Structure formats: C-alpha cells, structure tokens
Amino acid sequence: MIARVIVDVPSRQTDRPFDYRVDSDMAGWIEVGSRVAVPFGGRTLQGFVVGFAEEAEVEKGRLKAVAELLDPMPPLLPDLIELARWMSITYVCTWTTALQAMIPAALKGKAERYVYITEDRGEYADSRTADQDGYERGSGQGQLSLGALSLPIELEQFIRQQEPVKLSLLQERYPQWSGLLKSALREGLLTETVSVRNRVAVKKVLTVFPPDDREAAEAAVADMPARAAKQREALAYMLEQEEPVPLQQLLAGAGLSASSVRALADKGLLRIEETQQDRDPYAGRAFVRTEPLPLTELQSAAFGQIAAAVRSEQQGTMLLQGVTGSGKTEVYLQAIEQCIMQGRQAIVLVPEIALTPQMVERFKGRFGDLVAVLHSRLSTGERYDEWRKIREKRVKVAIGARSAIFAPFERIGLIIIDEEHETSYKQEESPKYHARDVAVRRAEQHGAVVVLGSATPSLESYAAAVLAPGSRHSSGGEGVHAAYGGQRPDYSTQAVETGMLQRAVLLPLPERVGGRPMPGVEIVDMRAELQGGNRSMFSRKLHQGLADRLERGEQSVLLLNRRGYSTFVMCRSCGYTAGCPHCEISLTFHQKSRALRCHYCGHTERSPETCPSCGSEHIRFFGTGTQRVEEELAKLFPGIRVIRMDVDTTTEKGSHEKLLSRFGKRQADVLLGTQMVAKGLDFPYVTLVGVIAADTSLHLPDFRAAEKTFQLLTQVAGRAGRHELPGEVIIQTYTPEHYSVLTSQRHDYESFVREELKQRRILSYPPYCRLILVTLSHEQLPQLVSVSEKFAEELRVLAAEAGVLVSLDSREADAMEVLGPVASPIPRLKDRYRFQCMIKYRGAVDAAALVKQAARPHMEGSAAGKVLIGIDVDPQVIL
Numbered sequence: 053m054i055a056r057v058i059v060d061v062p063s064r065q066t067d068r069p070f071d072y073r074v075d076s077d078m079a080g081w082i083e084v085g086s087r088v089a090v091p092f093g094g095r096t097l098q099g100f101v102v103g104f105a106e107e108a109e110v111e112k113g114r115l116k117a118v119a120e121l122l123d124p125m126p127p128l129l130p131d132l133i134e135l136a137r138w139m140s141i142t143y144v145c146t147w148t149t150a151l152q153a154m155i156p157a158a159l160k161g162k163a164e165r166y167v168y169i170t171e172d173r174g175e176y177a178d179s180r181t182a183d184q185d186g187y188e189r190g191s192g193q194g195q196l197s198l199g200a201l202s203l204p205i206e207l208e209q210f211i212r213q214q215e216p217v218k219l220s221l222l223q224e225r226y227p228q229w230s231g232l233l234k235s236a237l238r239e240g241l242l243t244e245t246v247s248v249r250n251r252v253a254v255k256k257v258l259t260v261f262p263p264d265d266r267e268a269a270e271a272a273v274a275d276m277p278a279r280a281a282k283q284r285e286a287l288a289y290m291l292e293q294e295e296p297v298p299l300q301q302l303l304a305g306a307g308l309s310a311s312s313v314r315a316l317a318d319k320g321l322l323r324i325e326e327t328q329q330d331r332d333p334y335a336g337r338a339f340v341r342t343e344p345l346p347l348t349e350l351q352s353a354a355f356g357q358i359a360a361a362v363r364s365e366q367q368g369t370m371l372l373q374g375v376t377g378s379g380k381t382e383v384y385l386q387a388i389e390q391c392i393m394q395g396r397q398a399i400v401l402v403p404e405i406a407l408t409p410q411m412v413e414r415f416k417g418r419f420g421d422l423v424a425v426l427h428s429r430l431s432t433g434e435r436y437d438e439w440r441k442i443r444e445k446r447v448k449v450a451i452g453a454r455s456a457i458f459a460p461f462e463r464i465g466l467i468i469i470d471e472e473h474e475t476s477y478k479q480e481e482s483p484k485y486h487a488r489d490v491a492v493r494r495a496e497q498h499g500a501v502v503v504l505g506s507a508t509p510s511l512e513s514y515a516a517a518v519l520a521p522g523s524r525h526s527s528g529g530e531g532v533h534a535a536y537g538g539q540r541p542d543y544s545t546q547a548v549e550t551g552m553l554q555r556a557v558l559l560p561l562p563e564r565v566g567g568r569p570m571p572g573v574e575i576v577d578m579r580a581e582l583q584g585g586n587r588s589m590f591s592r593k594l595h596q597g598l599a600d601r602l603e604r605g606e607q608s609v610l611l612l613n614r615r616g617y618s619t620f621v622m623c624r625s626c627g628y629t630a631g632c633p634h635c636e637i638s639l640t641f642h643q644k645s646r647a648l649r650c651h652y653c654g655h656t657e658r659s660p661e662t663c664p665s666c667g668s669e670h671i672r673f674f675g676t677g678t679q680r681v682e683e684e685l686a687k688l689f690p691g692i693r694v695i696r697m698d699v700d701t702t703t704e705k706g707s708h709e710k711l712l713s714r715f716g717k718r719q720a721d722v723l724l725g726t727q728m729v730a731k732g733l734d735f736p737y738v739t740l741v742g743v744i745a746a747d748t749s750l751h752l753p754d755f756r757a758a759e760k761t762f763q764l765l766t767q768v769a770g771r772a773g774r775h776e777l778p779g780e781v782i783i784q785t786y787t788p789e790h791y792s793v794l795t796s797q798r799h800d801y802e803s804f805v806r807e808e809l810k811q812r813r814i815l816s817y818p819p820y821c822r823l824i825l826v827t828l829s830h831e832q833l834p835q836l837v838s839v840s841e842k843f844a845e846e847l848r849v850l851a852a853e854a855g856v857l858v859s860l861d862s863r864e865a866d867a868m869e870v871l872g873p874v875a876s877p878i879p880r881l882k883d884r885y886r887f888q889c890m891i892k893y894r895g896a897v898d899a900a901a902l903v904k905q906a907a908r909p910h911m912e913g914s915a916a917g918k919v920l921i922g923i924d925v926d927p928q929v930i931l
Contacts, residue, residue: 054105055073056070057069057070057118060098060148062148071115072116073115074117082101083101084101084130084133085127085130086123086126087099087122087123087126088119088121100151102137127460136151138493139153141900143925153455154458156435158433158436167233168243169241169242201232203241216245252436255331257298258326259327260296262322264323269287269290273288282308286312286316287316298329299313330440334412334416339416342417348379350561350563351561354383357557357559358387358501361501362387362465363390363394365499367499368501369492370558374507376564376570377564378507378562378564384503385414387466389418392419392449394465398464398465399461399468400450400467401467401491402451403471410712410734415449421446422449423447423451424447424451439459453476464500470505471506472513473513474731475760478926480929484925489551492553504556507801512819520550520554520555549894550819568774571770571778572781575783575794576783578591579786589681589744593782605718605737606737606739607720607740608740609722609724609733609738609768611726611729611741612676613749614726620638621659623665623672624670624671626663628666630659634655634883635882637652637878652881678698679700682724693721694724695722695723697711698725698728715735736777738773739772739779740780741769741772741781743765743768745784746761753931754929754930755930761790762792762796762804766799768781769781769796791804791807792804792808824923824925826923828873828919828921829885832885839919843906848870851870854897854902867894867895868893872889873888874888891903
C-alpha cells in the first residue's frame with residue numbers, strides 16, 4: 053500500500069505529494085485525510101495523506117515507511133483535501149499551507165526528540181553480570197558504558213525511570229552533560245526517536261461511576277461501622293446518581309475526601325476511570341429555549357426561496373439584502389431548521405467582532421447542544437473540543453468566524469455568511485483566501501446553498517446578483533425588485549467581473565420588522581462648529597444628545613475608528629513627529645501607559661518630555677483616539693459611566709462578553725469603541741449613536757475607502773432605535789458633501805452604488821475587473837528595486853506571450869494590465885522596505901498562474917537575504 057503524503061514543509065520545492073509505504077499494521081486505518089508522521093530529509097515531520105498510488109515514483113528499496121498514524125479518525129475529509137488543492141492554485145500558496153488552515157491549532161503537530169537506553173549494542177550487548185560494560189542492571193552499582201564512553205549513574209537512572217525521555221528535558225536538567233549525551237547518541241549507547249505530538253491533548257478527568265451492583269452497595273452502606281462514616285456517606289451519595297460524576301466535582305459538591313472514595317473503589321463498590329471531558333466555553337450558562345417567530349411577508353418570501361433551494365440539493369448563491377433590524381437572523385434560523393430536518397448540516401460565518409454573546413445566545417437558544425462555536429477568543433483546548441464535536445457528528449450547526457468555513461461536516465446543506473461585506477472574511481496571511489469564495493466552492497462540492505446577508509453588500513456581491521451576465525436581475529429593462537421601486541439603474545453596459553462569485557439571486561428586506569422607522573440621521577459639519585468657536589471633539593448637537601440621554605436614563609453608542617489617545621505626537625517648534633524606527637508610520641500615544649506605540653510592529657517607547665530633535669518643550673498630542681474621547685466624556689459629564697471597547701481593552705479572554713454584558717444590564721451610559729461596536733449589537737435602550745469622525749477611513753489611499761465608510765456609517769446607525777424607543781444618529785464630519793456620507797444619511801444603498809460604480813468604471817476597478825496585489829519587501833532598498841523591476845518586466849513578457857497584455861480601456865474580452873512597481877502606501881514595515889505591483893485583469897485570463905510563473909525565479913533558493921514576495925488575489929486591503 054502506497055500513500056501519497058503532503059509533508060508539512062511550506063516550501064515551493066516540496067509542494068507536491070511524496071510516496072510512502074504503509075505497513076500492514078496501519079493499512080486498515082489510513083485513509084485520505086489521515087494525519088501521519090513521516091521521515092523526511094533526516095527529520096520526522098507531520099503530513100497529510102492526499103491519495104494512494106498503485107506504483108511508487110521511487111524505487112521500492114528506497115521507499116520509506118509511514119512512521120506513525122497520528123489520529124484514529126482522519127481530521128480532514130476528502131472534500132477538504134480537494135478544497136485545499138483548489139485553494140493552493142487559486143490563491144498561489146503551497147498545498148500544505150492550505151491544509152494547515154483547515155485544522156485546529158491543537159493538531160498542528162510538533163516534532164519532539166526522545167531518547168532511551170539502547171538494549172542491544174552488538175558486541176557490547178548489555179548483560180546482568182556486568183562482565184562486559186561494568187554495569188549490573190537494577191543494582192545501582194557501576195556505570196552504563198560502551199568502550200571508553202560511560203554515563204553517570206544519576207543520568208542513567210533518570211533516563212531509565214522516564215524513558216523515553218525528551219532530549220530537551222535532559223539538556224535542560226543536565227546542561228553539564230550535553231556533550232556526553234551527544235557522544236552517547238553518536239556511539240549508540242542511547243537511541244533517539246522522533247515523535248510528532250499535538251500541542252493540546254484531549255482533556256481527561258478521573259470520573260466516579262455509580263455502583264454496578266446496587267444491592268451489594270446498599271448492603272455495604274448498612275453494614276459499614278461508625279468509623280467509616282465518610283465512606284458510607286460517599287457510597288450513599290453515589291447510589292443517588294444516575295450518571296458518572298467527575299471526582300473533583302464529587303469531592304467539592306459532597307464535601308468528601310479522596311481517600312474515602314478511593315477506599316470504596318479498592319473494595320470494588322465504586323469504579324474510578326479516566327474519561328474524556330469537553331472544555332465547554334459555555335459550561336454553566338443556561339440558554340433560554342426560543343421558538344420560531346412569525347415572519348413578515350418579505351421575510352416569508354426570502355425564507356421560501358432559500359428553503360426551496362436547500363431542498364433541491366443544487367448549489368446556489370443568494371444575497372439577502374436587508375436593512376439593519378429587518379430580521380435577517382430569524383430568516384437564517386428558520387432556514388437552518390429546514391436544513392437540519394433534511395439530515396444535513398449548516399455553517400454560519402459572522403465577522404469576528406460581531407461574534408457577540410447575543411449572537412451565540414440566539415443560536416444556542418434555538419438549537420441548544422446541536423451548535424458548536426468556533427472563534428479566536430476561545431482557548432486552544434476549547435476550540436479543539438468544539439471542532440471535535442463537529443468531526444464526531446455530535447452537532448449539526450457550526451457558527452464562527454472566517455476559518456469555520458472548514459468545519460469538517462460531511463453533508464452540508466446551507467452556508468450563511470452574515471455581514472458578508474466585512475473585509476475580515478479575507479485572510480491577510482497565507483493562504484490569503486476569501487471565506488465567501490471558499491464557501492461557494494465548498495457549496496459546489498456538497499450541493500449546498502450559500503446565503504450572503506448584509507444591509508450594505510460588497511459591490512462584488514451586489515454585482516453578482518444584479519449586474520452579472522445570467523443573474524436574475526441583469527437583463528435590460530427588468531426591475532431589480534418591486535420593493536426597491538422601478539427599473540434597474542443604468543450602471544453601464546460594460547461587463548462586470550464578480551470574481552469566483554459568478555451570480556446570485558437577490559432577496560431584499562427593505563423594511564424593519566414591525567414597521568419600525570429607520571433612525572433619523574443628522575450630519576454635522578465640524579468646519580462650521582470650529583468657525584462657531586467650538587473647539588471640542590463633540591459638536592453642540594452631539595453634546596446635547598448625550599445630555600438628553602443621561603437625563604432620560606437611555607444609552608448611547610459612540611464610534612471612533614481609531615484607538616489610543618492621540619494619533620501622533622509633534623513638536624510645535626520644529627515640526628518633529630514621533631515615528632516608528634522600524635516602520636514608515638507615526639507612533640500613537642497611549643495615555644494610561646504614557647507610551648508611544650506602533651500599531652503595526654508593536655514597537656513601544658516612552659513619550660518624550662522634550663523634543664528629541666530641537667529640545668523644545670512644546671511637544672503636543674494631535675488627533676483623537678478612543679482613550680482621549682473617554683477622558684473628555686468624564687470632564688464634560690461628571691459621573692458618566694463609559695465602557696470603552698477597542699483592541700487595548702479586549703485582550704483578555706472573555707473581555708468582550710463581560711463588557712457587553714455590563715452594557716446590556718445598563719451598568720453604563722455610553723458604549724465607546726472602534727468598529728467592533730458597529731455590528732451585531734442589539735440593545736433596546738440605545739437611542740443615540742454618535743460618529744466622532746466619519747472621515748477616518750474616507751481619505752485612505754484605497755479605492756474601497758468610500759465603500760467602507762458608507763458601510764461603517766450605515767452599520768453603526770443601525771444600532772439605534774431597534775426596539776420601541778426611537779433612535780437618532782449624529783455623524784460628525786469635515787466632508788459633509790461626500791456622497792458616501794450623504795447617502796448613509798438617507799440609508800440609500802442604491803444611490804451610493806450608482807455613484808460609486810461610476811467611479812469604479814472610470815478607473816477600471818472591481819467589479820469591472822479583478823485584482824492581484826503583489827507586495828515585495830527587503831531590508832536593502834537597491835536590491836528590492838532591482839528585483840521588483842525584473843518581476844514586473846517578466847510578468848509583462850509572459851502576458852504578452854499569452855496575448856492578454858491589453859489595456860482595460862479596450863473592448864477586448866480578455867485583458868490584463870501590470871501597474872508598477874511603486875513604493876507601497878506604507879513604504880517600510882518591520883525594517884523591510886516595500887514595493888508593490890497591481891495586476892488588473894478581466895475575462896478568461898489566468899492571471900494567478902502568470903504571476904506565479906513570473907515570481908518563481910525570485911522565490912526559490914535560500915530564504916536568507918531574499919526578497920520576499922506576497923501574492924494577494926482579490927485583495928481587500930492595499931496598504
């Protein structure tokens with residue numbers, strides 16, 4: 053039996069399956085998707101079985117054997133193996149990198165070196181009489197020796213007691229004998245073995261089982277003498293239990309001693325065994341069971357189409373475009389119920405920052421223990437145990453952030469991506485996949501339905517539903533939907549490129565449940581405030597709004613998408629600005645620690661009292677961060693209770709839940725934060741939302757800046773007035789005339805799209821083309837410039853040879869342009885200079901393959917001193 057194994061070496065040179073012999077004792081266990089340990093290049097490494105072969109590619113005599121099977125049940129299913137192969141081609145990464153993204157961190161095996169005493173040393177074979185090597189086994193006399201080489205008795209005894217023992221433990225415990233250990237291994241006195249072990253093991257606890265023979269146990273209770281009162285109490289307690297009880301829980305709950313329980317086990321009256329125990333992040337939490345809510349007419353129409361598609365078992369994509377508060381979540385829940393009734397499973401993706409306790413409570417309340425939750429705020433062990441519930445078929449629904457798309461379900465019927473426009477669905481490290489596109493591919497494998505939900509869909513998703521050739525609403529003259537009123541806008545006759553998402557069906561929910569009105573939005577021009585003498589960060593309107601809510605006992609949400617106290621520190625005498633020594637970026641001042649910090653590389657330094665450049669004392673803090681807003685609120689409204697949510701306040705495990713729980717219990721008047729307060733929150737007493745600076749993301753060097761601004765403003769506005777109390781939104785801005793701000797005031801997605809698509813069409817940006825961003829970096833600028841220019845030139849030559857090096861302004865169906873190389877918007881990060889090339893293309897151009905071919909000569913060889921090349925297909929961030 054020959055297994056084809058992808059070895060865990062993320063290198064281009066080894067990015068292919070290698071053949072290994074499977075010995076008979078493992079043959080019945082190894083499958084496609086099995087995780088194995090294999091010898092590779094003198095080491096033992098983790099690998100994944102991706103197939104089997106009739107004939108090996110190497111001579112049988114040189115064919116190495118699989119060393120170890122790491123899991124009795126394969127952690128990866130065959131469809132995930134195929135999906136990883138697709139990802140490696142689509143996103144230009146190695147196959148093993150894609151596979152590693154699919155397994156929990158606990159299974160990212162670590163190779164450990166172990167040693168034990170060699171029992172057969174040839175002519176120096178060990179004996180009990182010590183006549184050959186001067187050591188008598190078990191006597192503690194003499195030394196274990198081989199010729200002139202011998203081990204000290206203390207070291208030898210420690211190895212025998214522990215064997216096999218980690219080599220790293222020996223080196224740490226006996227550093228004085230490191231050279232001796234090396235010689236003992238070389239001469240054969242000690243034998244080394246390598247084993248791949250998981251980072252986290254299954255949690256096991258001692259568990260006490262109720263008596264098997266109840267009659268004998270009851271008789272024993274009656275016959276026990278007075279001096280055995282504790283044993284009698286323990287046995288009587290266990291006779292009342294129907295299920296096994298963890299030993300620690302028994303001792304704590306019944307006030308018993310471990311010796312009493314063990315004495316009963318010694319007598320055969322109780323049984324104590326090690327059992328597996330799930331690390332449940334929600335243990336002790338009671339979730340109130342909820343029933344399906346009645347649907348509105350529009351909700352029913354959307355649910356009907358989703359349910360019919362799920363029943364058909366044909367792959368399809370639907371865009372559920374619903375305003376905030378329109379009841380998208382209830383549609384999700386009822387669609388999942390339909391999916392479960394068919395004996396299939398569902399995956400629900402939400403942005404990490406929107407994976408709030410409220411969201412978990414809704415799904416746990418509806419489906420109880422059938423739900424597994426996967427997100428980064430769980431410990432490694434908790435994530436592993438939630439993943440095991442899925443793999444062992446104990447749950448039907450997985451809810452989590454981006455990586456939950458790889459949940460090892462066997463019969464997926466429905467994949468829901470809530471807030472699908474969020475850029476966090478795109479992974480910024482290799483493999484740089486987009487969860488939306490991976491979801492569509494996985495749905496094709498399973499005949500499943502993908503539902504994309506958002507009040508402000510990404511332009512690519514909207515184009516797939518409304519503009520893409522073959523989409524239900526793309527033909528000329530057909531109305532987009534009666535609910536949006538009228539004819540399809542004239543976006544352009546030019547073909548759109550929607551990436552891997554080819555087409556979708558639009559399901560609109562343009563009204564809030566119960567007919568509740570959308571909150572009124574007022575735009576405040578901060579330039580006029582300054583002219584009127586108001587130098588505060590709060591406009592007069594927002595100040596009055598906060599005062600009114602404090603008086604009425606209502607709550608407010610304030611958004612400022614910038615953490616820290618001040619965005620930069622500058623000398624007013626000479627203009628010096630404190631910058632990061634490792635990055636071309638200014639340092640942010642943090643008031644609590646009185647430190648300057650780089651939010652890219654983590655560099656931290658003390659805030660200067662005088663200017664390092666000219667010695668002036670006129671050092672001032674400019675810009676506003678969440679810490680400064682918190683301080684200003686305390687000055688303006690003495691006694692105000694503020695909860696601040698940003699990266700600095702939510703580092704501890706469970707911090708999100710604690711902060712939001714306090715706010716939900718009305719233990720605070722204001723929830724202040726970055727974009728993490730803009731989504732997934734539903735509090736009945738929030739009647740005011742204030743945006744401190746709507747321009748934070750509007751002027752970034754990113755073609756999506758307007759789209760991201762509109763989405764953020766619309767999302768945060770939707771936190772107000774979601775229940776009985778009416779809501780109000782105040783947006784402070786220095787560019788009130790910008791169309792993204794004006795359309796968000798009217799909650800008018802259609803008008804925003806119409807204007808934004810004009811800009812995209814003129815500049816040839818998605819959805820009128822697709823992009824690949826190539827970023828090159830190196831410590832030495834001249835070498836970086838040279839390699840960047842060579843790469844761009846090679847890519848143009850390859851595109852010309854393929855006949856696709858054509859301007860996107862032309863009418864050619866297949867076209868590709870190479871822009872750059874130029875310095876990146878942030879030209880230096882972590883002591884590395886950065887250049888980038890932007891590739892624009894449309895039609896049937898395999899741009900990823902051309903980029904890979906052009907980059908290959910520069911990616912091979914030693915990593916030391918090499919220009920690093922990062923390839924991002926369909927990038928969401930171009931900084």
